[in-house]
Amino acid sequence: MKCLQVIRPGDLRSGDPEKKGLMEIRELPEPQITSPTEVKIKVAYCAICASDPHVAQNIFGREAPYGMGHEISGVIVDMGSGVNTKGLRIGDKVAGNFLRACGRCYHCQNGHPEFCTNAIDEGKAPGYAEYVVWDESQVWKIPDDMPLRKACLLEPTSIAVRVTDRAELMVGQRVAIQGGGPIGLLCAQMLKMRGATDLTVIEPRADRRAFALKFGADHVIDPTRTDVVEECARLTGGLGYDVVIEITGVPSIATIPLKIAADGGTVMYIAMYDDGFAMSVPMTDTFHNRNLTLRATKVAPFCFPRAVQILSRMQLDDFMPVSFPLDEIDRAFEAFFTGDYLKVLVNCNEDLRDL
Ligand SMILES: [Zn+2]
Numbered sequence: 001m002k003c004l005q006v007i008r009p010g011d012l013r014s015g016d017p018e019k020k021g022l023m024e025i026r027e028l029p030e031p032q033i034t035s036p037t038e039v040k041i042k043v044a045y046c047a048i049c050a051s052d053p054h055v056a057q058n059i060f061g062r063e064a065p066y067g068m069g070h071e072i073s074g075v076i077v078d079m080g081s082g083v084n085t086k087g088l089r090i091g092d093k094v095a096g097n098f099l100r101a102c103g104r105c106y107h108c109q110n111g112h113p114e115f116c117t118n119a120i121d122e123g124k125a126p127g128y129a130e131y132v133v134w135d136e137s138q139v140w141k142i143p144d145d146m147p148l149r150k151a152c153l154l155e156p157t158s159i160a161v162r163v164t165d166r167a168e169l170m171v172g173q174r175v176a177i178q179g180g181g182p183i184g185l186l187c188a189q190m191l192k193m194r195g196a197t198d199l200t201v202i203e204p205r206a207d208r209r210a211f212a213l214k215f216g217a218d219h220v221i222d223p224t225r226t227d228v229v230e231e232c233a234r235l236t237g238g239l240g241y242d243v244v245i246e247i248t249g250v251p252s253i254a255t256i257p258l259k260i261a262a263d264g265g266t267v268m269y270i271a272m273y274d275d276g277f278a279m280s281v282p283m284t285d286t287f288h289n290r291n292l293t294l295r296a297t298k299v300a301p302f303c304f305p306r307a308v309q310i311l312s313r314m315q316l317d318d319f320m321p322v323s324f325p326l327d328e329i330d331r332a333f334e335a336f337f338t339g340d341y342l343k344v345l346v347n348c349n350e351d352l353r354d355l
Pocket residue numbers: 049050051070071155156
C-alpha cells in the first residue's frame with residue numbers, strides 16, 4: 001500500500017535543500033490484523049494537523065523513515081473475532097483516536113492514558129496511508145449520513161472537548177483565545193456552547209477572524225493593528241478573562257495570555273512551541289499576587305465518546321475546503337503552509353472520496 005514516510009526529518013519549509021525535511025510516498029506492506037480486538041480501516045481522509053510539521057522535524061525522536069498522520073476517517077474492511085463492544089461492522093464509517101494506550105501500565109491505571117508507556121501511536125500506525133489497523137478501543141462509528149471528509153475532524157474535535165474540560169469554565173465566565181486556527185475555532189465553538197461570555201479571538205488573519213465571529217465569538221482582535229493587552233482590558237472593563245487559551249505556539253506572544261487573564265483566572269497553553277523555547281514569567285505577580293492557574297493538555301483521553309456526540313453539532317463546513325490525493329502530499333503541505341484553508345485534507349483512497 002501507499003504510505004507517507006518521512007525520509008529525512010527536518011523543517012518542511014526550510015529554504016536550505018540540505019536541511020529541508022523530506023517526505024515521500026512509499027510502497028509498504030499492508031498492515032494486517034494480528035489480535036482478535038483489532039479493526040482494519042481503509043483510510044478515506046487524513047487531515048493535516050499543525051503538529052505534523054513538528055513530527056516531521058522528529059520531535060518524538062523516531063528512527064527515519066517513519067510515518068505520520070493522525071486525523072483520519074475511513075471504512076472498516078476487516079476485524080478480529082473479538083471485536084464486540086461497540087457494535088462495529090465491516091463497512092461502517094469510522095474515525096477515532098490514533099493513540100492506542102495499553103490500559104495496563106501505571107499511567108493508564110492511574111487515569112492518564114495520555115502518558116501510557118506502551119502506547120502505539122501514529123509512528124507505528126500512520127494515517128497518511130491507504131490502511132491502518134487500530135484496536136477496537138480506538139475506533140468510533142460515525143453517523144452514516146456524515147461525509148467522511150467531515151468525520152476526519154473527530155480527532156481535532158476531541159482536542160476541543162479536552163480543552164473545554166480542562167478549562168473548567170463556569171457559565172458566564174469571560175474567555176479569550178489567542179490563535180484562530182482550526183483548534184482555536186473549534187474551542188471557540190465549544191466554549192460558546194458551554195456558556196462563555198465576551199468570547200474574544202485574537203488572530204491576525206482577517207478570514208479567520210470572520211470565521212471566529214461566524215462561530216460565535218463576541219469580539220475579535222487583530223494583533224497587528226491593535227494593542228492586545230489594552231484592547232482586552234477595555235473589552236472586559238479592566239477585569240481580564242477568566243479563561244485564556246494560547247494556541248499559536250508563537251514565542252514572541254507567549255506571555256500575552258498572562259497579561260490578559262483575570263485575577264484568579266486560568267491560562268491554558270495548548271500549542272507546541274519550538275524546541276528549546278523557554279518563557280519568562282514574573283513569579284510573584286503571576287502566582288502570589290494574581291493566583292493564576294497555568295494548565296496544559298496532551299491529546300484527549302476519555303473525550304471520544306463525547307466528541308462523537310458533539311461532532312454533528314459543530315459547524316465544520318468551512319473546515320475542509322480542499323483535499324489532495326495521497327500522491328500529492330507535497331502540494332497538500334504547500335497548501336497547508338499558506339494558511340489559506342482552515343484544514344487541508346489528504347484523500348488516501350480515491351474510491352472513498354465522496355462517501
Ligand atoms: Zn492533530
